[in-house]
Amino acid sequence: xxxxxxxxxxxxxxxxxxxxxxxxxxxxxxxxxxxxxxxxxxxxxxxxxxxxxxxxxxxxxxxxxxxxxxxxxxxxxxxxxxxxxxxxxxxxxxxxxxxxxxxxxxxxxxxxxxxxxxxxxxxxxxxxxxxxxxxxxxxxxxxxxxxxxxxxxxxxxxxxxxxxxxxxxxxxxxxxxxxxxxxxxxxxxxxxxxxxxxxxxxxxxxxxxxxxxxxxxxxxxxxxxxxxxxxxxxxxxxxxxxxxxxxxxxxxxxxxxxxxxxxxxxxxxxxxxxxxxxxxxxxxxxxxxxxxxxxxxxxxxxxxxxxxxxxxxxxxxxxxxxxxxxx
Numbered sequence: 001x002x003x004x005x006x007x008x009x010x011x012x013x014x015x016x017x018x019x020x021x022x023x024x025x026x027x028x029x030x031x032x033x034x035x036x037x038x039x040x041x042x043x044x045x046x047x048x049x050x051x052x053x054x055x056x057x058x059x060x061x062x063x064x065x066x067x068x069x070x071x072x073x074x075x076x077x078x079x080x081x082x083x084x085x086x087x088x089x090x091x092x093x094x095x096x097x098x099x100x101x102x103x104x105x106x107x108x109x110x111x112x113x114x115x116x117x118x119x120x121x122x123x124x125x126x127x128x129x130x131x132x133x134x135x136x137x138x139x140x141x142x143x144x145x146x147x148x149x150x151x152x153x154x155x156x157x158x159x160x161x162x163x164x165x166x167x168x169x170x171x172x173x174x175x176x177x178x179x180x181x182x183x184x185x186x187x188x189x190x191x192x193x194x195x196x197x198x199x200x201x202x203x204x205x206x207x208x209x210x211x212x213x214x215x216x217x218x219x220x221x222x223x224x225x226x227x228x229x230x231x232x233x234x235x236x237x238x239x240x241x242x243x244x245x246x247x248x249x250x251x252x253x254x255x256x257x258x259x260x261x262x263x264x265x266x267x268x269x270x271x272x273x274x275x276x277x278x279x280x281x282x283x284x285x286x287x288x289x290x291x292x293x294x295x296x297x298x299x300x301x302x303x304x305x306x307x308x309x310x311x312x313x314x315x316x317x318x319x320x321x322x323x324x325x326x327x
Contacts, residue, residue, distance in 0.1 A: 001072040001311055004096075005304030006057065008049045008089030009081025009109045010135075011040045015057040016300035017064035017071075018308060023119060024064035026294065026301040029056050046084030053092050060300070068100050073316070075307020078106035079324035080135070086323035094319050105307040106317045109298075110136060111146065113264040115309060116291040116302035123289045128258050130249050132273070133265035134160035134175070137205045137245075139252050142262075145309055151252050152203025159241050160267045162207035166214045166237055170230065180234040181270050187235030189272070192217065194240035199247050203255075210240055235272075242273040246280055253284060263290040266297040 007014040016026040029052045061067065076093035079086055090106075097104040114129045125145070131138045137159045139152040157165070160177055167176020195213050197206040214237060218226055226233070253261065263277055268290055281288035295301055310316075 001308055002066060002070050003304040003308045003311070004057070004060070004068075004071045004074045005107075005300035005302075005307060006053075006074065006076040006089050006093050007109075007112075007298055007300040007303045008053065008085050009077045009079070010085055010298060011045045011048070012298045013049050013052045013056045013089075014298065014300035014303075015053075015060035016304045017060050017066050018301065018304035019064070019066070023301045023304070024066065025060045026299055027056050027060045027063065028299055040082070042082045042084055045082055046088055049085050049088035053088060057092070057096075068096065068102070071100075071102055073103045073105055073307060073311045075105045075107050075303050075310075077109050077112070077303055078321060080109055080326050081323075083323060083325045086325070090321070090323050098319060103311070103316045104319060104321070105310050105315065106321045107303050107306045107310070109303075110138070111148075112302040112306040114140060114142060114148075114262070115306040116264060116295040116299075117262045117289045118309070119295055119301060119305050120292065121289050123262055124260050124287065126256070126258055127260035127262055127287075127289075128249065128252055128256060129262040129264050130245060130268070130277070131264040132159045132245065132267035134158060134164060134177070134267075136265065137207075139203050139248060141252075141256055141258075145313065146315075151255075152205065152248055154205040154207065155198075156206055156208035157211060159205070159207060159245065160265070162211055162241060163237070163267065165211050169215055169218055170226065170233065177267060177270070180238065181272070183231045184235040184238040184272060187231030187233070189235040189239035191229070191232035192236040194236055196240055196244040196247070199244045203248050203252055205244065205248065207241065210237070238270065238272045242270065242276050245273060246276045249277070250280055250284070253286065259285075260287040260289070262288070264296070269293050269296040
């Protein structure tokens with residue numbers, strides 16, 4: 001099946017074409033307007049989506065050398081996400097589907113992060129997926145296609161949100177996660193021991209305490225000292241976040257007895273987390289899957305692969321489907 005994927009859940013407008021030969025295009029139009037605010041402004045995000053979505057879809061079709069007449073289904077993010085942003089993508093997809101008589105498939109954004117692993121690989125069911133992004137942190141037991149059980153989730157801030165908020169405290173540009181990852185590679189992860197909340201209990205996560213701890217720690221230092229030790233601070237924060245993620249993942253593996261684990265979400269591109277996950281897989285004799293870097297952050301290729309999996313199961317949607325902001 002030839003699938004056109006459309007993603008607009010937050011501040012990236014993306015369109016992709018997936019065929020039997022794989023991903024033929026994956027166009028992402030990022031929004032720079034939010035940089036000066038240090039975070040995504042929902043109203044500005046939806047307006048930016050309106051301006052770019054048409055040309056983004058056109059570019060994806062052009063790069064894939066595919067016309068709408070060759071598309072068998074349109075997969076579009078239905079939620080969760082920012083309501084205004086979701087409405088832009090969903091309404092545009094509905095318009096294409098109606099005008100061309102193409103079947104429509106609504107996709108859960110969190111499911112899509114998990115199934116991004118299926119773009120290049122075929123993980124064996126059941127498996128555990130650690131989904132870490134700016135808005136969510138979850139441990140998901142994937143029993144079969146679209147048969148999931150959330151074993152653990154964040155009680156407050158998500159891992160990516162913690163990176164961004166601590167990065168803002170450090171004066172780093174938004175989004176701070178990738179910048180902190182780069183700086184952490186040159187730092188000492190044992191420089192300062194930040195707290196790992198709930199590390200020794202259950203499978204839920206909590207990162208708000210880490211954010212507060214980092215705030216108090218940095219406030220006590222002068223600006224020059226912080227700049228001189230920026231790499232070490234970033235490495236220590238990365239150690240605290242990745243450390244608790246791995247402890248929970250290991251505990252979940254023991255509870256479920258799975259032989260396969262996967263990473264998903266924007267924070268799964270974090271180099272320290274990837275390294276620790278690889279070490280855990282080797283230690284426990286597990287199969288490990290993680291998407292290419294370009295499929296970790298929000299993108300339409302992951303929407304397309306998830307839409308194709310649903311279409312192959314005959315799970316199509318009517319044109320009256322509605323977006324949902326939260327899970």
